[in-house]
Amino acid sequence: MDRIPILKLGGALIVTIQVDMHDRLMLALEEDLTAKIASTGARGVLIEISALEIVDSFIGRMLDNIAAISRVLDAETVVVGMRPAVAITLIELGLNLTGIKTALNVERGMAMIQARLDEDDADGLGSTRAHRED
Amino acid sequence: MRTDSEARVPIAKTDLLPIRSGEDVVRVRQQVRARAIEIGLGLVDQTKIITAASELARNTLDYGGGGEVRIDLVEEGGRKGVRLTFEDQGPGIPDIAQALTDHYTTGGGLGLGLGGAKRLSNEFHIESTLGVGTRITIARWKSR
Amino acid sequence: MEIDGTQVLVRTITDEEPAILMAWLALLKEGGSLQTGRIREAELQTQAKVVLGQLRDALASGQSDFGSEAYASLRETLGEISRSRAIQGFSSTDTAKFVFSLKEPIFEALGRTQAGDASLIAAATRSASRLLDRLGLHTMEVFQTSREEVIGRQTQEIAELSTPVVRLWDGILALPLIGTLDSARTGVVMENLLQAIVDEEAEIAIIDITGVPTVDTLVAQHLLKAIAAARLMGADCIISGIRPQIAQTMVHLGVELNVVSKATLADAFALALRRTGRAVVRKQAAATTASEDRR
Numbered sequence: 324m325d326r327i328p329i330l331k332l333g334g335a336l337i338v339t340i341q342v343d344m345h346d347r348l349m350l351a352l353e354e355d356l357t358a359k360i361a362s363t364g365a366r367g368v369l370i371e372i373s374a375l376e377i378v379d380s381f382i383g384r385m386l387d388n389i390a391a392i393s394r395v396l397d398a399e400t401v402v403v404g405m406r407p408a409v410a411i412t413l414i415e416l417g418l419n420l421t422g423i424k425t426a427l428n429v430e431r432g433m434a435m436i437q438a439r440l441d442e443d444d445a446d447g448l449g450s451t452r453a454h455r456e457d
Numbered sequence: 458m459r460t461d462s463e464a465r466v467p468i469a470k471t472d473l474l475p476i477r478s479g480e481d482v483v484r485v486r487q488q489v490r491a492r493a494i495e496i497g498l499g500l501v502d503q504t505k506i507i508t509a510a511s512e513l514a515r516n517t518l519d520y521g522g523g524g525e526v527r528i529d530l531v532e533e534g535g536r537k538g539v540r541l542t543f544e545d546q547g548p549g550i551p552d553i554a555q556a557l558t559d560h561y562t563t564g565g566g567l568g569l570g571l572g573g574a575k576r577l578s579n580e581f582h583i584e585s586t587l588g589v590g591t592r593i594t595i596a597r598w599k600s601r
Numbered sequence: 602m603e604i605d606g607t608q609v610l611v612r613t614i615t616d617e618e619p620a621i622l623m624a625w626l627a628l629l630k631e632g633g634s635l636q637t638g639r640i641r642e643a644e645l646q647t648q649a650k651v652v653l654g655q656l657r658d659a660l661a662s663g664q665s666d667f668g669s670e671a672y673a674s675l676r677e678t679l680g681e682i683s684r685s686r687a688i689q690g691f692s693s694t695d696t697a698k699f700v701f702s703l704k705e706p707i708f709e710a711l712g713r714t715q716a717g718d719a720s721l722i723a724a725a726t727r728s729a730s731r732l733l734d735r736l737g738l739h740t741m742e743v744f745q746t747s748r749e750e751v752i753g754r755q756t757q758e759i760a761e762l763s764t765p766v767v768r769l770w771d772g773i774l775a776l777p778l779i780g781t782l783d784s785a786r787t788g789v790v791m792e793n794l795l796q797a798i799v800d801e802e803a804e805i806a807i808i809d810i811t812g813v814p815t816v817d818t819l820v821a822q823h824l825l826k827a828i829a830a831a832r833l834m835g836a837d838c839i840i841s842g843i844r845p846q847i848a849q850t851m852v853h854l855g856v857e858l859n860v861v862s863k864a865t866l867a868d869a870f871a872l873a874l875r876r877t878g879r880a881v882v883r884k885q886a887a888a889t890t891a892s893e894d895r896r
Contacts, residue, residue: 345479345480346479346515376490376504377486377507377511380573403835405834406799407501407792407798407830408500408501408503408504410795410830411501411504411505411791411792412504412577413830413833414826414829414830414833415573416508416512416576416577417572417573419829425833425834426835427798427802427804427836431804432835501792
């Protein structure tokens with residue numbers, strides 16, 4: 324069966340969804356990601372969905388699940404690149420996905436994950452939670 | 458809301474697709490997309506009807522034990538639309554009002570399928586008989 | 602009786618066509634159809650000629666039912682004329698007059714040709730009257746529909762034109778809303794906003810509703826949905842310029858306002874700059890009074 328590849332970049336895992344998702348593919352992704360977070364100790368998961376033409380309640384629930392599972396495993400999930408029409412439809416459907424962090428593109432999403440990694444490093448050094456800005 | 462007029466609406470094109478597996482659900486989405494583009498539905502309207510189709514196709518599969526969908530291109534008073542009729546011979550829905558309530562589910566889903574599909578469509582009609590099956594018709598019209 | 606009337610009518614129109622046409626055009630001119638300058642005499646003449654010719658052909662088929670196949674081309678022509686009048690800005694009276702002023706010339710012609718036979722004149726007049734009424738109604742129906750189409754198109758154009766999404770800064774957009782929001786317009790506006798967020802890669806969008814007098818519950822819900830959709834895409838929205846009544850509506854809606862709201866567009870912009878790691882600093886005191894003010 325096809326599987327969606329998961330890339331590791333520093334402390335983050337990156338997934339790009341580029342196919343019309345059928346349900347089993349999404350279930351497999353949830354499993355693979357869970358295993359990979361545990362085995363790599365990743366602190367962030369970035370899911371890029373700009374190629375997805377629809378997100379229905381099943382895919383939405385899977386994204387929510389992935390975010391919840393990674394949170395338990397101390398990793399943060401950021402979903403990036405959702406199309407406007409998809410976002411409008413999801414809201415109309417009744418799915419707000421409030422448990423998921425979002426960003427406009429991969430660059431911004433990675434910056435969010437990086438900020439968290441930096442913060443952890445800073446905590447490790449015993450400094451207070453310094454703000455990035457002046 | 459306009460079920461009485463449905464019979465009079467001329468049908469320009471019809472597809473009949475089976476819903477027996479997860480791959481069929483994907484195929485239904487692709488066919489609905491093709492038809493929605495054909496009549497010139499806007500991007501948001503396209504996405505809404507495809508998503509609604511995905512919800513209902515999955516319901517047909519998961520709760521109805523499989524079935525089929527008819528995709529009609531319809532035209533009424535110069536207005537074009539896509540109408541989808543999902544049919545299964547499953548157990549039927551005992552309480553339709555309850556099934557339409559958000560977050561009510563019997564199958565471990567989110568319970569947004571039926572109510573969500575209704576919100577994503579311009580027309581929604583459901584008939585269900587216990588032990589006989591369920592038929593759901595939705596339509597989305599091109600806004601002028 | 603009925604058939605008789607139609608036959609007499611056909612004969613009369615065929616025989617007297619030039620006279621009827623002339624009388625009709627004279628009436629139209631007299632009625633001021635040309636005065637507005639919206640239509641030229643030659644065009645009016647052609648229209649009248651075509652309509653009369655098609656009416657004669659349709660009657661010659663022996664049919665008196667305006668809905669029948671024989672009248673298809675006449676219906677089409679009349680529809681075309683009404684549509685163009687609707688677009689040219691004719692009033693409904695002017696448009697209706699076009700058909701109704703044909704009555705008198707036909708009645709006169711009937712009187713001339715069937716002089717003496719009162720029952721024939723009566724029957725033919727009845728047929729003509731009934732038929733021309735149908736023609737007139739058809740004309741008005743098409744006129745009405747065309748006007749509605751024009752209005753519909755304009756409404757949409759206004760909706761698109763009146764709500765520009767402006768880029769305030771790199772990654773910061775503003776959507777100044779002005780005028781009454783109905784649910785259809787809000788939908789268009791929101792789609793534009795979300796698309797602009799993608800195009801401009803905007804992190805923050807400010808929706809300014811200073812110019813919105815009232816917000817009903819449906820529109821408020823639309824706004825909140827758009828904000829939720831923007832969040833899914835990875836952008837934050839700030840609402841600015843909410844009037845007290847609108848704030849009340851929103852609270853009465855029972856919707857939790859998980860929305861950042863600022864009193865003015867300027868406040869919202871300042872917040873947006875701060876959030877994106879920027880600050881506005883005065884470069885140099887422009888005038889002594891200004892610098893004193895600051896201290």
